[in-house]
Amino acid sequence: MKTCNETLSPLEMTVRDALLRVVDPEIGENIVDLGLVYGLEVEGETARVNLTMTTPACPMGSMVMDEARTELIRALPGNMQVDVQLVWEPPWEPSMISAAAKHRLGWDYPF
Known part of the structure; x- marks a missing residue:
């Protein structure tokens, strides 16, 4: 699987761009800039995505998965x-948020 920051094929870019709308x-x-997308791949006619949540107790987890x-x-x-999997390793942490999202959230200091 690739991360959203790697060189992506056109279909993989379509996957990433769709996830930017979640x-x-x-x-x-969005879940991409929050660092919740751990990996994506397109193989044959299947798009696979591994997502996590900010915490296992996230009350919106199923909604985010459905929207993805x-x-x-x-x-x-x-x-x-489409195959979207919820994964917990490695545990999510705020340092996974993109610099742009940190700026939009007003978190312009290092974690």
């Missing part, structure tokens, strides 16, 4: 299958 409702920032699936299905060609 916003964590508690933080108000919906955005991927909407963005990808009709023959593509």
